[in-house]
Amino acid sequence: MRTQIVLLPGLLCDDAVWVDQRGPLSAIGECFVPDYGMRDSLGAMADHVLESVEADRLLVAGHSMGGRVALEIFRRAPDRVAGLALLDTGYTERPAGDVGESERAQRMKLLDLARTQGMRAMGNQWAPGMVHPDRLDDKVYQAILDMIERSTADKFAAQIRALLDRPDATELLDEINCPTTLVCGRDDRWSPLARHEEMHARIRGSQLRVIEHSGHMCTMERPEEVTTVLLEWARWAAGGEAAQ
Template sequence: MCNESVWAPVIPFIAPVAECHVVDHASANSLVQMAQQLLSNAPDRFALAGHSMGARVALEVYRQAPERVTRIALLDTGYMPLATGEAGQAEKDKRAQLLHIAQTQGVRRMASAWVQGMVHPARLSDAALIEAIVAMFERKSAAIFEAQIAALLARPDARPVLQSLNVPTLIACGDQDLWAPLAQHQAMQALAPQARLTVFADAGHMAPMEQAPAVAQALRNWLAA
């Protein structure tokens, strides 16, 4: 449900050293399809950064075409497939509840509920930031939200991809990311020990919008590695 707004605060810091393109996955309903679409429109060789679901797409891109990816950055994300048993059902239920709100009360109402746990607690009072996130979601439909939920619930196990990474790799997250916590990123680094792990202070899941200068500096360091 995110778009170029996530990266808008970061790109001005990156543009002097790299040509930047933000991918829109449209109504694709699988990570495999999203990766295929990205590859069909990308240069022959490129650096790839992804945030949240976008980082899962980035891992799928690397799975499909590792020879085309020169480096990879994975921000505020995860790597495991849907859990089995009660944990997996709890995730399905939570996503279904949000989808029901989007379908019956509108995407804006859903986003207003979703965002409460997605930024650093101190930023819940930042009206401009919260509005930017909610308005970003509101540009997408409940049908797109449903397609993206389907993609995430069917996500592949990315552990083999992490273990296979042999390009400069950045793994990063906000220190208060409750959706994709630091421990999850530390586990990712354990699978890809050559990766650099960076933690953004005073940031939640939406780190590129919450701490743009710090995120940009980490990406510039990654591009220069």
């Protein structure tokens, strides 16, 4: 039975997020990194992925928004998902009331900046929270800005709509029955470790791996450590033993 590894990027991200993991993982299965295009819901992104891959068995890894897409893939096709890796992500819907409106306003402010001053200018405002503070002057941070600049304000708007309208996946976590690894940068300020601990408690048999000295962009900040974790997960999901 053919196995394919799906690597899902997050908001305004592309395959640069997975560049260090893709080669090693390809020894286990063919890797596919989707482009969400102008799709403006997590469900539509999930449907696009499922239509784009032919394998019967999928190992699905998602980073940030991509983790939410991974959950929507499982919601739609649990029998095809042989393993899940959820990195620096979340599972709840946008809060009601003032908190949810504040999130919407902040995202719209960034979108306005992208439209009026360009994607890199927006990235300079947004991206500092993505990484460990020690990385603000290094090549990883510049690579993140370059990745943001490769996208467009229209794609940003579509993905913002997807995130503002994100479905709640709390009950879905209880249904996950495949090998699942949760990964979080110790210093992730956007998708904190506590959130991953909540997910770990709900997903039966899951594993939680913490990446030290890393913020939200762990695949790029600490590529070797994340690659090791994902190789362990992929071998486990492909039929090996879980790492202890």
